[in-house]
Amino acid sequence: xxxxxxIAALNxxxxxxxxxxxxxxxxxxxxEDETLPRLAQLxxxxxxxxxxxxxxxxxxxxxxxxxxxVPGVGEPRGDFADFVEPIAIALEQExxxxxxxxxxxxxxxxxxxxxxDQFVQWFLKEQVEEIDLMSTLLTTAERARERPLDxxxxxxxxxxxxxxxxxxxxxxxxxx
Ligand SMILES: [Fe+2]
Ligand SMILES: [Fe+2]
Numbered sequence: 001x002x003x004x005x006x007i008a009a010l011n012x013x014x015x016x017x018x019x020x021x022x023x024x025x026x027x028x029x030x031x032e033d034e035t036l037p038r039l040a041q042l043x044x045x046x047x048x049x050x051x052x053x054x055x056x057x058x059x060x061x062x063x064x065x066x067x068x069x070v071p072g073v074g075e076p077r078g079d080f081a082d083f084v085e086p087i088a089i090a091l092e093q094e095x096x097x098x099x100x101x102x103x104x105x106x107x108x109x110x111x112x113x114x115x116x117d118q119f120v121q122w123f124l125k126e127q128v129e130e131i132d133l134m135s136t137l138l139t140t141a142e143r144a145r146e147r148p149l150d151x152x153x154x155x156x157x158x159x160x161x162x163x164x165x166x167x168x169x170x171x172x173x174x175x176x
Pocket of ligand 2: 020050094097130
């Protein structure tokens with residue numbers, strides 16, 4: 001059984017994953033409204049992924065007979081200075097999440113809970129990919145600040161965010 005402080009920290013992280021999902025969704029509808037469909041789709045997809053992370057964490061607790069808390073989340077940022085800002089916010093958010101998940105791993109190790117430690121490793125690997133994605137996007141967006149259509153073309157040309165291949169090592173989410 002995981003230590004109480006690990007369970008509490010994981011519950012907090014479930015809330016942050018849902019909050020991240022809402023922030024991605026707020027950016028997605030902004031992009032769709034601005035007629036930037038590729039950025040919109042990428043952010044819609046990220047919103048679904050973050051919700052998935054929350055449900056994977058919920059499932060981990062459920063499998064241990066612990067009922068996860070379903071959190072309320074604050075309203076995300078929905079107004080942006082330009083098309084670059086949501087990407088900058090997303091990158092900052094992903095960097096924060098990486099620290100938070102590292103903290104989860106640290107708690108698991110301190111408690112000598114190597115099962116939970118192993119569980120969070122998948123999320124750390126996922127963070128490396130998401131930071132890489134948002135860094136690439138931010139660099140490209142900053143370079144094309146006056147020409148948002150360039151980044152739309154870049155996303156298509158490089159196949160960014162497209163075909164999320166199924167990852168058989170991914171934890172199972174609650175709800176299947
Ligand atoms: Fe996440
Ligand atoms: Fe993420």
